[in-house]
Amino acid sequence: MSTDALPMVVPAPNLPRRVRIHEVGARDGLQNEKTAVPTEVKAEFVRRLAGAGLTTIEATSFVHPKWVPQLADAEQLFPLVSDLPGVALPVLVPNRRGLDRALALGARRIAVFASATESFAKANLNRTLDESLAVFEPVVRHAKDEGVHVRGYVSMCFGDPWEGAVPLTQVARVCTALRDMGCDELSLGDTIGVATPGHVRALLSLLDGEGVPVDAIGVHFHDTYGQALANTLAALESGVSTVDASAGGLGGCPYARSATGNLATEDLVWMLHGLGIETGVDLGRLTATSVWMAEQLGRPSPSRTVRALGKPTQPHEDQ
């Protein structure tokens, strides 16, 4: 799939030279799909993502199948993709049982999913915020003892459908707690997509003041209100160089108002490459992968870039 040598590359000052894309389509994307995706199709999706140059691909979740039936095949899927050279395959684990299942399969990177708000901790995990952190602590500690890399998702960092605005200090408290228990990396989630660029800068500035190093921070924006890429630009300007995105814009948050969810990896790559920022990703191959996945799911990709590049250029003379 040709990208016509576009976008034109024009760097901007004070941005990272290279961005690591944390691809979440296979986990965060497919866990929100109603269509049952066969294990072999998931494995092929992960292989194609790797073939497009993505090097961090969140593969699946070792959560109880009762809660996320879409990913009930984690045990079958993981061994099918775990030998991809040069590709890190983090997996989500909700508790010690999930960690043990992941470790038994040889997982070397895990992620835990915390909340910045009481309401979401209650809705998603049926625990208070402190109770949920207390559950994660032994999980993270044991993972670190096993030499496993741990990512801590912090959801609802910029707003919550029940509480509305979320105080930055509360987000910082959860982030610091996750760092203190040993998380190597945090992913700051705008789960309902309400953030704007000043809000992003303010949170990153506060975390910097609290001693959380910017290279331990990833950002995870949703496009519910169309803000994801502008917020990403603000984060890059604040020094962030790890960005979560979902191939083709798969998935979203079941609590958000709109079906539009994750930032599409293709839209992100278009901006990064235009800015001269290295990603290692081949945009044409990635787009072809998302077109293929959309065919498997039977519906078009919500990514603007996938929709645009999926069509041939047909300049016509009439107007």
Next chain:
Amino acid sequence: MSTDALPMVVPAPNLPRRVRIHEVGARDGLQNEKTAVPTEVKAEFVRRLAGAGLTTIEATSFVHPKWVPQLADAEQLFPLVSDLPGVALPVLVPNRRGLDRALALGARRIAVFASATESFAKANLNRTLDESLAVFEPVVRHAKDEGVHVRGYVSMCFGDPWEGAVPLTQVARVCTALRDMGCDELSLGDTIGVATPGHVRALLSLLDGEGVPVDAIGVHFHDTYGQALANTLAALESGVSTVDASAGGLGGCPYARSATGNLATEDLVWMLHGLGIETGVDLGRLTATSVWMAEQLGRPSPSRTVRALGKPTQPHEDQ
């Protein structure tokens, strides 16, 4: 339509305090619609946009009906809305004949539509670039003699479907020519939506060096590759305070690869209000207007914000 006191307002440094939104939905939006919209519906659309707080509403185009049949009712529409208090109603004019028609109805603001590239001048106007500028010169001069405010659109500033990348110096040459003939304001168009933030900054920096004042510059981004709002943020950071947008994301460019076109005014307002930038716009009323217009057109708005705010919040306990 409630916006739930979101987004949370967190200003960012070095941005304009106030942005003037140049609303193009009634002209640029409807001219690209296949559905024939009755004149009274168009008038009601303009009135509702004004009621939502927009103060610059591009109303219609005095181009020959053969080329833009959707706006063939310009003579009937303009008098229906020309008495809206505090609202400027620029109209597009392609030539002296169009200008005379607009002036006869009392129009006080006009816009001409130039191209930054030879290919688009040829395709859109069937003239060379210099020939098209020569046609605009007496139009702009006569308008200025009549005390009319003149906006010069410069399309294809960041890329062209035939030529690919467009040299910044060529864009600057067209911009300077339009300023020299008397244009009060320029609108820099990314007609095919390929720009990225560094490219935007670079063009604005070049124009600054060429003596084009930033307060005479508006930006007109398309969302074909999802870049419009990130590019807008870059333009704001460069001092631009006039931004074109289309209510509900109506319209687009017939030469672009995708149906996704103009930046949606609602998505823009969400970002601006989150940044604490004044617009004078009531987001709830604007969204309601776009929902109403989508009903008239019989298809949903492509604006993410309109889609999200158009639904009730329904947090649910299961996941």
